[in-house]
Amino acid sequence: MKILLAGGAGYIGSHTALSLLNSGHEVVVVDNYDNSSPESIKRVEQLTGRSVTLYEDDVKDKVRMLKIMQKEQPDCVIHFAGLKAVGESVQQPVRYYRNNIDTTLTLLECMAETGCKEIVFSSSATVYGAENSSPCHEGMPRGICTNPYGWTKSMMEQILQDASVADKELSVVLLRYFNPIGAHESGRIGEDPQGIPNNLMPYVSQVAVGKREKLTIFGDDYDTPDGTCLRDYIHVMDLAEGHVKAVEFCAHHHGTEIINLGTGQPYSVLDIVNTFQQVNDVKVAYEIGPRRAGDLPAVYSDVHKAERVLGWRAKRTLADMCRDSWNWQKNNPNGYKK
Ligand code: NAD
Ligand code: UFG
Helix, strand or coil: CEEEEECCCCHHHHHHHHHHHHCCCEEEEEECCCCCCCHHHHHHHHHHCCCCEEEECCCCCHHHHHHHHHHHCCCEEEECCCCCCHHHHHHCHHHHHHHHHHHHHHHHHHHHHHCCCEEEEEEEHHHHCCCCCCCECCCCCCCCCCCHHHHHHHHHHHHHHHHHHHCCCCEEEEEEECEEECCCCCCCCCCCCCCCCCCHHHHHHHHHCCCCCCEEEECCCCCCCCCCCEECEEEHHHHHHHHHHHHHHHCCCCEEEEEEECCCCCEEHHHHHHHHHHHHCCCCCEEEECCCCCCCCEECECCHHHHHHHCCCCCCCHHHHHHHHHHHHHHCCCCCCC
16 A cells, blocks of 8 residues: 655654565655654665655645645545644644644645545544543543643544544544654664653653653652652554554545554553663662643553454563663764764
8 A cells, every 4th residue: 555644853753664665565654844854764774675655745735745645645644743732732722723634624624635545643542632541542521631732633533433423434533542662673763752751651761861861750749659740651662563554444434543552551650661771781870850731640441442343452571662762862862863
């Protein structure tokens, strides 16, 4: 199959491109490098020995997207193109709504005009909100989001669902990711956050490599076994392989299917820090700080539907995730920059 990856040069997109190529699919990437660089795709080509058709374009630009879709005629689109920093979305809500919603609408319009009927969407566990308790399963109603980023995901899910009600030939898979971490085992591609990382694993790696002084753990007084928050961390290569299954499923399906991609196994912040230190034999200095606004004590997935519908389950361990994150960080201390 030929798959168009909107936002495919980013963290999850580049790993998915690699898995798709290794599964024999063709890959077209459209990215404006708002939060990435073409270097990730160059490395994917080196790792796979396959070539990727790459367009530097804004997915919101309908004139350009239509030309690309007409020329490439993809069988399926995967929509990764989005802004994703929760705190920034509170400061710049209009930019987040404009980018995330517009990319989705443009892709749907271009698909309709070129006859493409399959779309896989990068959603997030954040849409479960605080109302649903973990393990989160796909039958639960979406909850109240605490930030504009979360609302964009919730709204985009609704838009895609509505589109599949109106067009009975449309096949939509909404993938709700839990907490993707890790990197390809080669250490050649990985997560390359700009500026100070918001998320735990890149922060831990940057402390270990000496770029940051210490990690602040946001609260140790939650009602959890060690007092720190529980999350469902998933290796990005497991996530990438989940996308290959989702794309193949999408080809034989109509309507909307919501699927969690997680491991179902919660780990605490201290589990991450301790495992990272142990597996990699490095020190991660940390202090306990106050809680971060909006954090929930425990968020993890029910994984049965992914197993049943996609025949997929995460295989890699927390030790694998910590080892591969470190392998990427120590070999690329400045990310994709030289
Ligand atoms: P990322 O920032 O590394 O990748 C997103 C890519 O989209 C980047 O390459 C960026 O340049 C591109 N992009 C953004 N707006 C664009 C536009 N208008 N036109 C063209 N390209 C555009 O992020 P990621 O971690 O790879 O996440 C991919 C998707 O998964 C995002 O939609 C994100 O919200 C979602 N998601 C991520 C996580 C996570 O923890 N990483 C969790 C849940 C959901
Ligand atoms: N944490 C720290 N210190 C840090 C960073 C994070 O203690 O410097 C803690 C957080 O408090 C949380 C855990 O580490 O308990 C994980 O935090 P992340 O920011 O890595 O991930 P979140 O679970 O907060 O958020 C992630 C994605 C969001 C998505 C959300 C859905 O980043 O995009 O999951 O649950 F919306």
